[in-house]
């Protein structure tokens with residue numbers, strides 16, 4: 001593993017010439033190699049169509065292996081999906097619900113992790129809502145919401161509106177005690193925080209590539225553990241969900257006994273090429289090193305924000321920290337503070353009345369200090 005000096009990766013991120021980009025929790029800038037990988041595949045299609053399709057598809061296979069590697073899963077436990085929502089919809093619709101079962105989900109989840117569960121009301125599944133206290137979620141409130149009819153706990157690895165990193169091992173344990181599944185929306189964690197599915201205890205996990213994974217929009221991953229794939233309903237069988245998709249004349253094949261059953265048709269090859277390149281970069285840097293850098297930058301941000309009188313809404317205890325820092329400015333409302341930052345070429349976001357900053361590993365301390373200076377200018 002290479003020790004990270006953010007300068008070493010600077011050339012991968014042309015965005016640094018233009019902006020202080022602290023908005024990875026929204027949509028990331030593409031690394032140079034990722035943009036090049038997309039162009040390369042586009043040129044192959046431009047010049048050859050499907051002449052060398054077997055070779056073209058190699059990137060899909062390699063990308064899946066890298067994704068599996070990144071989360072310490074096996075490649076057949078990983079399917080490409082078009083976004084987080086589609087992964088969560090597949091999860092919600094595949095769980096074998098019985099009349100009167102319930103799913104536990106927090107009120108402040110991003111809507112991508114709410115609608116798939118609300119849809120289940122038509123199947124007489126109860127949606128049990130966990131409310132935050134002072135914007136943060138507490139394990140006790142999840143525990144109180146679970147009972148013998150709980151079939152799933154659905155949760156973000158990191159909450160988009162506060163940056164709270166959830167205690168997934170504890171939630172996994174709670175799910176197991178109720179014979180329920182732990183379904184994780186991982187888009188705000190994967191790529192910033194080292195994530196091993198065995199360690200966090202996820203049964204199902206979904207994320208698109210366009211935030212911390214540093215990839216393009218519209219191609220992400222769905223992880224389905226081998227432990228539970230056999231429990232899931234086979235309701236999404238397309239021509240590519242089966243063991244021999246090229247046996248075009250045979251249409252009575254069963255679904256594949258792995259996550260590949262959720263890849264119902266032709267893959268998004270350009271998206272897979274982008275993920276392959278970006279995940280390759282993250283693996284090259286080292287996932288622990290990426291996490292160390294990200295948390296080092298958010299530490300510095302929190303310290304500096306407190307010094308200039310901002311009130312931090314994100315949790316401060318190390319175990320609940322992530323790449324997201326949310327705060328209130330002493331004088332400006334969140335939209336005004338984001339505008340002020342924009343005037344200083346700092347990309348930030350305003351979410352639920354808070355300013356949200358989300359640096360990645362290639363950002364540096366100098367950028368943090370310049371963003372703080374901009375905010376301080378607005379304090380007086």
Ligand SMILES: Cc1ncc(COP(=O)(O)O)c(C=O)c1O
Nearest residue numbers: 083084085110112156160187208
């Ligand atoms: C927690 C969370 N889940 C999901 C999404 C997006 O879902 P999708 O990839 O389906 O667009 C976002 C942000 O846009 C998010 O913050």
